[in-house]
Amino acid sequence: MPPVIPVDPLAGPKLALSGRVVTMDKDFTVLPRGIVYIDQGSILAVQDSAAPAPPGFESVSPVATGGTLFPGLIELHNHLSYNVLQLWQVPKKFTNRDQWGRTPDYRRLVTGPMTVLGQTANLLPAVIRYVECKCLFGGVTTSQGIELFSNHGGRRYYRGIVRNVEQTDDADLPEAAAKIADIEARDTRRFLARLARQSCFLLHLSEGTDDPARDHFLALKIQGSEWAITGALTGIHCAALKADDFAVHGERNGSMVWSPFSNLLLYGATANVKEARAKGVRIALGSDWSPTGSKNLLGELKVARLASLAAGDVFSEREIVALATREAAAILKWEKRLGSIETGKRADLFIVDGATADPYAGLLKSNETSIRLVLVNGVPRFGHSDLMKKLGGAGEAVRVGGKARMVNLRAANADPVIGAITLSAARERLSDALEHLPKLARDLERKPAGPARAAALEGPPVWFLALDELAHTGMELRPRLSLPGRRPSTGPSLALRAASEPLSTILKPLTLDPLTVSDDAAFLDRIEAQTVLPSFVREGLRRLY
Numbered sequence: 001m002p003p004v005i006p007v008d009p010l011a012g013p014k015l016a017l018s019g020r021v022v023t024m025d026k027d028f029t030v031l032p033r034g035i036v037y038i039d040q041g042s043i044l045a046v047q048d049s050a051a052p053a054p055p056g057f058e059s060v061s062p063v064a065t066g067g068t069l070f071p072g073l074i075e076l077h078n079h080l081s082y083n084v085l086q087l088w089q090v091p092k093k094f095t096n097r098d099q100w101g102r103t104p105d106y107r108r109l110v111t112g113p114m115t116v117l118g119q120t121a122n123l124l125p126a127v128i129r130y131v132e133c134k135c136l137f138g139g140v141t142t143s144q145g146i147e148l149f150s151n152h153g154g155r156r157y158y159r160g161i162v163r164n165v166e167q168t169d170d171a172d173l174p175e176a177a178a179k180i181a182d183i184e185a186r187d188t189r190r191f192l193a194r195l196a197r198q199s200c201f202l203l204h205l206s207e208g209t210d211d212p213a214r215d216h217f218l219a220l221k222i223q224g225s226e227w228a229i230t231g232a233l234t235g236i237h238c239a240a241l242k243a244d245d246f247a248v249h250g251e252r253n254g255s256m257v258w259s260p261f262s263n264l265l266l267y268g269a270t271a272n273v274k275e276a277r278a279k280g281v282r283i284a285l286g287s288d289w290s291p292t293g294s295k296n297l298l299g300e301l302k303v304a305r306l307a308s309l310a311a312g313d314v315f316s317e318r319e320i321v322a323l324a325t326r327e328a329a330a331i332l333k334w335e336k337r338l339g340s341i342e343t344g345k346r347a348d349l350f351i352v353d354g355a356t357a358d359p360y361a362g363l364l365k366s367n368e369t370s371i372r373l374v375l376v377n378g379v380p381r382f383g384h385s386d387l388m389k390k391l392g393g394a395g396e397a398v399r400v401g402g403k404a405r406m407v408n409l410r411a412a413n414a415d416p417v418i419g420a421i422t423l424s425a426a427r428e429r430l431s432d433a434l435e436h437l438p439k440l441a442r443d444l445e446r447k448p449a450g451p452a453r454a455a456a457l458e459g460p461p462v463w464f465l466a467l468d469e470l471a472h473t474g475m476e477l478r479p480r481l482s483l484p485g486r487r488p489s490t491g492p493s494l495a496l497r498a499a500s501e502p503l504s505t506i507l508k509p510l511t512l513d514p515l516t517v518s519d520d521a522a523f524l525d526r527i528e529a530q531t532v533l534p535s536f537v538r539e540g541l542r543r544l545y
């Protein structure tokens with residue numbers, strides 16, 4: 001067998017970056033005038049700019065960034081492929097996840113368009129390119145994976161530029177799982193046995209505010225004080241949990257991913273993070289997806305701050321930034337390698353404008369246009385073109401909020417599914433496809449259906465997007481354990497959707513979701529028009545942009 005090459009190999013140039021350094025180490029050290037020395041993808045030293053360069057860097061001139069360096073943002077929940085879609089105008093307040101999945105609007109605006117995009121030839125590279133850049137332009141250096149399936153029955157993750165928690169091929173970065181075999185999702189003891197074999201399991205848990213949503217959590221109880229909860233279980237949402245539930249979860253070292261924007265938009269309420277925190281539950285953040293969430297984690301930080309203030313100032317600005325950096329790394333068991341800017345860690349970082357005022361408050365008020373540079377594994381990926389060029393980077397010229405930027409999408413071991421597609425070509429291809437959705441749906445309806453069509457293909461493997469919840473795969477995104485004497489817990493109703501009228505008759509042309517909030521003149525107006533979203537976000541978010 002050939003050796004497994006990590007998705008992000010320890011390669012890359014010698015670089016030195018100067019600016020204010022917000023390390024996010026355990027003491028929250030900030031170097032007002034610091035230099036970060038990087039070699040082969042890792043941080044070799046972090047020191048005051050007056051200190052002599054470490055051995056080997058005598059001839060490397062530090063590049064003055066003029067900004068503040070932060071560890072790259074780590075996001076633990078995002079259905080990335082869906083991020084080509086625009087924010088949904090939520091029609092009414094829901095109380096659990098099962099309800100909105102059944103609305104006709106949801107099929108017309110979310111699952112229907114994604115079904116068509118996922119099955120149309122040549123769109124896969126465009127979707128991946130676009131949604132990955134959407135992360136990068138928001139300072140996100142780690143997110144969830146993009147799963148693919150092939151006509152030969154294979155399943156795998158896209159090996160991308162943004163780090164993905166589900167596939168690293170790197171022993172130092174143990175892989176998280178985000179899906180569970182349905183048999184293990186339905187049997188509590190099997191579920192517990194499965195948890196025991198994994199360092200981190202990211203599973204949807206209790207999304208909503210009502211008792212059926214809470215039952216997802218209560219059903220983890222085996223008997224007495226025995227629960228199917230371990231230090232690996234990371235519940236996504238946990239919105240229906242009560243204080244006692246968080247106590248149970250925290251005592252067993254369970255953690256959670258908080259997606260306040262998505263929760264507040266759909267349910268008008270979100271997880272009780274005050275209790276979660278008080279009960280020792282470790283918390284990270286995730287933007288969920290563009291149809292009901294933030295465009296990127298930078299945006300989700302702002303909503304987290306507003307939600308925290310509304311709940312009685314649960315997290316300081318610094319602690320909000322920690323949720324998306326050091327806390328997320330600890331949940332993944334990646335804290336020795338990521339989550340802070342320290343010697344020996346991987347060089348994932350981003351740099352924002354300004355180096356004088358409070359760095360954490362400044363970050364929470366930043367726009368995507370405030371981002372000067374993003375590095376993943378020591379490779380400059382996105383930023384001001386002068387900085388990119390000084391660091392030896394090259395790439396595609398792009399505009400963010402009207403400002404000139406450069407994005408470097410080249411990788412020595414790039415995934416073959418992506419090819420050489422540029423971001424601008426991806427944007428054009430997707431805009432065109434979304435504008436012609438009814439026609440594309442008609443074309444697909446004339447052919448045999450998705451998986452059957454894929455199976456019918458012969459020759460080399462052809463890869464398709466594996467879209468969560470659009471088809472039965474034998475894998476689940478959430479535990480489906482049920483309580484004795486109760487109705488089975490909530491979950492998606494795939495059959496209901498499949499039985500509805502043909503997509504070509506219900507789909508309308510759609511507009512591609514702009515890459516950043518800085519590029520989306522209507523975004524904040526759309527937020528203000530949301531009826532379920534509490535006023536502290538509806539009115540407060542604009543002040544943070």
Ligand SMILES: [Zn+2]
Pocket residue numbers: 077079204236288
């Ligand atoms: Zn989700």
